[in-house]
Amino acid sequence: MAEPTPRRHEPRLRPAPLLFEPAEAAADPEHFFDLESIDDPRALLERATELTHAFRAAADRAMEFQALAAAQLADPRRFDRLTAADIAERADWTEDYAKKMVEFGRDLMRGEPAD
Secondary structure, three states: OOOOOOOOOOOOOOOOOOOOHHHHHHOOOOOOOOOHHOOOOHHHHHHHHHHHHHHHHHHHHHHHHHHHHHHHHHHOOOOOOOHHHHHHHHHHHOHHHHHHHHHHHHHHOOOOOOO
């Protein structure tokens, strides 16, 4: 699992921007954020590392939003609340993982740091 993202009391690092890939470039399986055009290995390592950090930060942030959504969908105050099994099916998770994500989302909503 990815490293935990910083919480509200910790500054969030700004990852490298994820630039939009034009459709014709994305259609080329060898094309990836223009990395294939970088000849200098130092520059390639630097840009690839920036992208790695950006993707990790994006994945961590997206996972937090998944957890928030799961917690909201499972909220017993909702007349249309979903069970952990329903959430798991929608998100392609196991039921146990859905339960953990609901709890994580509840912690985030309370402003509690992740363990």
